[in-house]
Amino acid sequence: MSSNTPLLEVEELSVAFGGRGSTPVRAVDGVSFSLEEGKVTGLVGESGCGKSVTSLALMGLLPERGVEVDGRAVMQLPKGPEDLLSLPQRRMRDLRGSQLAMIFQDPLSSLNPVVPIGRQVTEILKRHRGMRGQAARKEAADLLHRVGIPDPARRLDEYPHQLSGGMRQRALIAMAVACRPKLMIADEPTTALDVTIQAQILELLRDLVTEEGTALLMITHDLGVVAGLCDDINVLYAGRAVERAPRRPLFAEPTHPYTVGLLGSIPRLDAPRGEPLSPVRGSVNDNIDWTDGCAFAPRCDHYTMECLQGPPPLVERGDRDHVHRCVNPVGNAGVAERTTLETSAVVGEEEDR
Template sequence: MPLLDVQDLAVTLQTQRGPVRAVRDMGFTLERGQTLGLVGESGCGKSVTALALMGLLPENARATGSVRLNGQELLGLPESQLRRLRGDRIGMVFQEPMTALNPVHTIGRQVAEPLRLHRGLSASAARREAVALLDRVGIPDAARRIDGYPHQFSGGQRQRITIAMALACGPDLLIADEPTTALDVTVQQQILELIRGLVQERGMALILISHDLGVVAQHVDRLIVMYGGSAVEGGPTRTVFADPMHPYTLGLFGARPHLGRARGERLATIPGTVPDLPDLPPGCPFAGRCTFTIPDCHTTVPPPAPVGPGHHARCIRLDAVAAARAAPGRNTA
C-alpha cells in the first residue's frame, strides 16, 4: 500500500462565471522516502492540489475523487479529524513565511504548538524539543532566540522556522509549496538542501511545488508537469528532462535560458497566453496554444499515454510530436 494514493482528484471552484475546474483528474502515488515535484506556470493548479491534500481548500471549492494517506480516505473527513492529521502526519511549508507565522507569538511558542497539540508534551518538554528543532534547521543560538518574534529574523531564517514547525511531529508526508520564494540564490540552495537532508534523515515522502525547473531537476526523483489544472506529463525527473513529449513540456523547457546563447538572442516563447480557467477548452487544456492542435484537441480529453518506463503524457498527437522532434531544426514549442 503506498503512503499517498491520489486518484481522479478534481477541484471545482464556484466563481461569478459559474463552476470551474481548477484541478482535473489528478492522480499519482507516493511511497515513503520518495520525492515528487509539481511544476508549471502560475495558476496551473499546483497549490490548489496541495491545499486539497491538506483539506485547506477555500469555502467556494469542492474536491472529488480519492486521496488516501496510509489507506485512510481524506476527502470528506470531518474538520476535527483533518486537524488531527495536519501538522502531525502531514506537514506543509508555505511559500511565504511572514503570512504562515503569527507575528504576535514567539517562534518558540509556534514551533512548540504542534508538539503540545499532537504529542501531548508539557510546556517545558515542548520548549526543549522546539530548541532542538530550531537548532537542527540552522537557527543560530536557538536557545536564546526561541523567545524572539518573526520580524526579528531574516527571510531565510523565517523559512527555516516554518520548516521546523512542519517537521515538529515527524510527519509521514511533507509538502513544500514554493519554499524558496523571494530568497536569494545562496539562501535558496541552503533551504532546499536542508529540506532534502531532513527528508532523507527521517524517511518522509516529499512533494515539492515549484515553477523553477532547475530546483526540481536537482531535488526530486519524479516530476509532474501541470497545465490548466491537468497533469499533462509525468515520470522520472531525469527521463522527463531528457525526453519531454508533451508539447507544453517542450515549450516550457525550450523557454529556459541556456549558457552559450548568442548575445541578444531571444528566448523561445509559447504562442498565446494562458486562458482563464472558465475559458479552458473542454478537451486538452493546451489546445489552441499548441502548434499541433487539430479540431479533436478542443473536444477530446486526452488520456495518459505511456511514452516510456514510468513516463506518460496526455496528448492525442504524440506520434506527430515524436515525428516533429525527429526532424532536424524543427521547433516543437
Template sequence: MSSSTPLLAVDELSVVFGGHGSDEVRAVDGVSFTLEEGRVTGLVGESGCGKSVTSLALMGLLPDRGVRVGGSAVMQVPGGTADLLKLSQRRMRDLRGSQMAMIFQDPLSSLNPVVPIGRQVTEILRRHRGMRGSAAAKEAAELLDRVGIPDPERRLREYPHQLSGGMRQRALIAMAVACRPRVMIADEPTTALDVTIQAQILELLKNLVTEEGTALLMITHDLGVVAGLCDDINVLYAGRAVEKAPRAPLFAQPTHPYTVGLLGSIPRLDAPRGEPLTPIRGSINDNIAWTRGCAFAPRCDHYTMECLQGPPDLVAVGAAAGVEGGGGSTGAAAEHVHRCVNPVRGADTADRSAPESPAAVGEDEEAQG
C-alpha cells in the same frame, strides 16, 4: 517508479469552485499521483494551473462552502488507511502536524506576526507530542538548530519580523518536521529567496527526506528546483496532468509541447551567449475546456485539428495504443506518459517556429462545435 505501497495515493482529484454550469471554475480536474517513502514528487506548472489548490485540498484547508471536492486521497495512517477527502475537520486536525505537514509559500504571512517564534513551534509540540515547559522549549531549540538557524535559544524569543526571509522559511520547516510527519507538502518554499539561501533550503529538504524517509510533494514552477530535487514529476496545465515521468526521462526527452515550452522558457548555462529565451505565447487564461479538446491548443505550436476532437487521454510515450487512464493504480505503472495526440519528438524539441495565431484555434473550435 517504486512498486511499494505509497504513503499517499491521490486518484482523480477534482476541485470545483462556484455553482454549476457556466458559473463554475474547475481548478483541479482529475489529478492522480502517488507519494512514496523517501521520494520527492513534483507538481510543476505556471501559476493558475491548480498546484496550490491540490495541496490545500489534500490538507483539508479549502473553505466548506462554495467548493466541491471529488476523487480520493488514501493515506497510510496508524491503524490502517484513511481517505483525506472524506475525513472530518476534527480528524484532519489530528493528522495535520503529526502525520502530514505543509510548508507554505510566504513565511511572513504564514507565521503569526504578534507571537514569538518559540511559542509557535512549541504549540505543535504541545498539541501532538504532549510536551510542556522546559522540555518543549529545549526541543524547539533543537529543531531550529537542526534546520540551520544560528543561536536558536535567542531566536525562540524573537518575532517573525526580526528574522530574515531565509530564517523564517527555516522556522516554518522546523514546525513542519517537529513531529516527523510521514507526508510533507512544500508549496513554493524558495519563492523570494536569493539563490544561496534557496540552495540551502533545498538541501535541507533533501536531507530530511533521506534521513526520515518522508514522502515530499514539491510544488513549484521552477524547473531548476525540480531538476535538483524531484524523483518523479507531474506537469499540470489547466487542472490536469499533461505529462508524468521520472526526472531523467522528462528532462532528456520531454514530449508534451507545454513541457517543452516550460524548458525553453528558462536560461541554460550551456546555451550560446546572447541566445534569446523562447517563452510560451499567451497566458494561462488562453485555453479551451478539456471537454472540447486539449486545453493547451490555443498556445500550442504543434496543434492540429485532431487536438480539438475531444479530451486527450494519458498514454504511454511511444505507444500507438493502450490508453493510460491516469488513475492512482495505473498512473504508477507507466514510466513516462503524456496527454497529447501530436507530441514533440526527438529533434523537434528545439523547433519553436512561429505557429498560427491563437485566434485560429478559437475559430476552429467554433467550427467543430
C-alpha cells in the same frame, strides 16, 4: 505497510469553485498521482494550473462553502488507510502536524506576527506530542538548530519580523518536521529567497527526506528546483496532468509541447550572448475547456484538428512510468540535446550523492 504500497494515492482529484447560480470554475480536473516514502514528487506548471489548490485540498484547508471536491486521496496511516478528502475537520486537525505537514510559500504571512517563534513551535509539540515547559522549549531549540538557525535559544524569544527571510522559512520547516510527519507538502518554499539561501533550503529538504524517509510533494514552477530535488514529476496545465515521468526521462525526452515549452524558457549558460528565450506564447488564460479538446491547443505550435476532437487521454510513452496527454507529441529528435545540457550536471550531482 507494504514496500510496494504508496504512502499516498491520489485518484481523480477534482476541485470546482462556484457560488450559487454561477458556473463552477474547475481549478483541478481529475489529477492522479502517488507519493512514496523517501521520495520527492514534483507538481510543475505555471501559476493558475491548479498546483496550490491540489495541496490545499489534500490538507483539508479549502473553504467548506462554494467549493466542491471529488476523488480520493488514500493515505496509509498507523490505524490503516484513510481517505483524506472524506475525513471530518476534527480528524484532519489531528493529522495535520503529526502525520502530514505543509510548508507555505510566504513565511512572513504564514507565521503569526505577534507571537514569538518559540511559542509557535512549542504549540505543535504541545498539541501532538504532549510536551510542556522546559522540555518543549529545549525540543524547539533543537529543531531550530537542526534546520540551521544560529543561536536557536535566543531566536525562540524573537518575533517573525526580527528574522531574515531565510530564517523564517527555516522556522516553518522546523514546525513542519516537529512531529516527524510521514508526508510533507512544500508550496513554492524558495520563491522569496535569494539563490544562496534557496540552495541551502533545498539541501535541507533533501536531507530531511533521506534521513526520515518522509514523502515530499514539491510544488514549484522552477524547473531548476525540479532537476535538483524531485524523483518523479507531474506537469500540470489547466487543472490536468499533461505529462508524468521520472526526472531523467522527463528532461531527456519530453513529449508534451507544454513541457518542451517550459524547458525552452530556461536561460542557458552556454547560449550565445543576446540570444532571446523561447517562452510559451500566450498565457494560462488562453485555453479551451478540456471537454472540447486539449486545453493547451490555443498556445501550441504543434496542434492539429485532431487536438480539438474531445479530451485527449493519458498515453504511455514506451515505458508505463512516462505518460503524456497529447495526440501530436513532440518528436524526440534534438530534444534531448536541447534540454539535458542545462540539467545534466545537476542531475548527475544528485545521483552521485
